[in-house]
Amino acid sequence: MAKNKKPHRGKGVTRREFMTNVSAGAVAVAAAGTLGAKDAEATAVIKPEDMVTIDLQINQRRHRLLVEPRWSLLFVIREKLGLTATKFGCERGECGSCTVLVNDVPLYACMMLAMEAQDLKITTLEGLMQGEALGPVQKAFLEQDAYQCGYCTSGQIMAAEGLLRKQPHPSIEEIQTGVSGNLCRCGAYPHIFKAIAQAAKAR
């Protein structure tokens, strides 16, 4: 399921600096909303004054904002910037509905902290639009009916876009592998494969 290649780190804090900023308990909270049995270690909480200013570059626009170090890129994109095309299905790297491009590579936005995303080139589904017009992958998904409920769709499209940026003429196996990190419970897979093949031709 892993999306290969980690993007190189930007100027922000190093992992070590980050770990000393945030208590271990809070990191665990960020990683997964666990069921809430009381956990003695989890009482340490970041104070508002610990918030940090970061620069994010999303869809070719710069956003400067104040975040808690533990906030995921996904949380910031959706709930703070209102870019809700990026969905959340698990917030722990299982489903792919939060897939965005980070320096052209599809990655799970729930598995990256907003701080880590500084100075990286981030593209969300909104960034594939040309004004009000659909991009080629979006158009192919529409025409091939490559979705049902549509909730996994943004992630599928971003995974497909990333695949096509790297491999403009994918084989069917490469297509299947390319979206293998993106679950579709509705089972629109055969139409997703067709849409990606169509988009590859159209690009």
Place this chain on the structure above:
Amino acid sequence: MDTKKEELYFVHNTPVPETPAPGQKPEPWQQTQMVGQRRARVDGYERVSGTAAYPSDVILPKMLYAAILRCPHPHATVKKVDTSAAVKMPGVHAVISGMTPATNPVWNYRTWEGHLKKSKLFDPHCRFEGDTVAAVAAETPYQAQDALRNIDVTYDVLPYVSDYRKALDTGTPNIHAEGNQVGQPQTQERGDVAQGFAEADVVLEETYYTACEIHTPLELHGCLANWDGDRLTVWESTQGVYAVQATIAEVLELPLSKVRVIGHYMGGGFGSKGDTSKYSIIAALLAQKTGRPVKLFLTREETYLATGNRPSSHMTLKAGVKKDGRLTAMEFTAIGASGAYPAGGTSLLDWLIKDLYTCPNVRTHTTDVYINAGPARPFRAPGHPQCAWALEQMMDALAEAIAMDPIKLRLQNIPDFSQARPGNPPYTTTGYKQCLEEGATQFGWQQLRKKYAANKKDGNWLRGVGVAGSSWFLGNGFGPATIILKLYADGSVNLNMGASDIGTGTKTIMAMVVAEELGIKPEAIQIEHADTGTTQFASVSGGSKTVPTEAPAVRDAAITVKRRLLEMAAEDLKSKPTDLSLKNGKVFIKNNPSKAMPITAVAKLKQHHVIVGVGNRGPRPTDKTVIPFAAQFCEVAVNAHTGEVQILRFLGAHDSGRVMNRLTYDNQVFGGITMGIGLATTEKRVLDHNHTGKMVNRSWHEYKLPTSMDVPADMQSVPIEIPDDVANTTGAKGLGEPVTIPTAAVVANAIYNATGIRVTETPVNAVQLSQLLAQHRKEG
């Protein structure tokens, strides 16, 4: 047939407005222009551009985020909830629990017999891991989770029972006062079973298991609640906004007019978002208490524990057949688990045994039990895929025992009436024979069977093919369904419908029906739907009944609008309305098509600005029953050493009446097959029976859904299109559930064909199969 079971999804036996009146029924469509085409969805742009605002996407000013504290034990009593530390935490606005009586309303549940049992929103008796204990609203979801961790709950941990096969053993703890049996075991019998077995040439008996499955739609369960004074608005990811409205109004004692539920988009439900859950009430209470909008979406882990499942089942089937292929008797005994509350643990589990094949002597006996685990909910075709897993493997085994082709055995036993419904009503249409025959031809069944009978080996791989069939107990829709259609002076249309589009393409199909009748483009139709504040009542979208329920009502509304429009145009054209017709946005005289005028030029329409048409669902036939049928085929390769199964291709041949939109139709077929592949090969809830009673695999990493790598790219849909004009005025029968019913059995039969091994327990997996293969080699 007990009506109780028909109530799984909807209101039954309720007098409802129905149009057209008898005698006014519109003619069935002959040649359609629009209906049946391959049309991309009318809301496709929103879905692929990201502008569709799903309930989880809605953001309001000052919005808070809520989270629920759930019981970590499978069985416990809450003694004390100490929230003193949590309320003081940064960002926390409110904490509620069973200790705060003002926010602990009555939450009733129904026994399987239909009696109301009183309970509370925060019931101190926690009957499953994941039961609701307390809830928090805070400024960020992170702070809400922090607060949960600082709520101190004192539990009395009780002994549990998690294994449904042991639930009735003596000495097991009681989950409810009346014991662990849900209602009375159900026995149904026809003919003389003992006599039937005596007449058989071959009698086989086998025990089958299916594992418990969790729905896990991609969009999490949840909602956003906001008050304006005494008016509540809830954006909820649901299959039925009216169902949610009714429950919230009842629990919070509000008039329906003060509760507005909106669900324009929703990211999948498969039955798990048909019921109203406690979280909707909790969000409303927290919003009221804090005076702020509150968004409450569960974590993925919570959805595994507390939002329903397809119960596991343990089924024994004994069947007798004569050498000529006539079934003489069947006896079916099954046990299933509702979970911690009555929830239909064996609901419809025996339906196919009683109804799919002609058999004079049948006895079924089902027992539903309580266990300390999350309650079941309807899951795409309740009971049916499990029953097909048993019945369709048995049919295969019987065919082999009498040396008959498995398709031929099925063809030999196809009834044209329902044996399970009282009065044995005939089916309106049955395409089961064509599903099997046409499917077999397109699949290449005969050739492949011959080929693999001669040689299955392909290196380390063994190849085989399988078939299975099914029906779904409910193929029609029915009222209440009300549609309001407005034709504007510029020829565009507004369609107002209460039903949710749960991903099946409902909106697109309704637009196509309007376009068919009014001769306009589907793109000219604006749809307003799934909002209790602005649309008309609709039942929950589920049971494959949405299209057969809503489409006839839409057609009725369109015909009403058309009639009115033609009356108006007749004045302009100096003609009779009955001599006029509509096409491409123009009204023309039927026998003089050159005399035409655009809709926009109709004088009265210009003056009135709008024509409003109201449509209702017509009556359904009372003397016949409407049933969809299916046959599916697949080819597999099994690694003789590792037990790995590769599904190479799949074909689904379905009789669901008229094909409304071929593009979304095929998508449904493939989606159903994909979900069935999950039942067959990947999905299983694992409970730790021995030590903790807790669910072990509460994530998509550990509870596997089929991914793009687990399904064949080669899937084929073969519609068996028999418009069912008796069922309703559009000729459509249900499609969404039939498409997943036979799939798992098809896979099992193909594996048997390839290996000679009968896998009776889902999910088939490499570990299990490699052991069986090794055993088989030893014995062989």
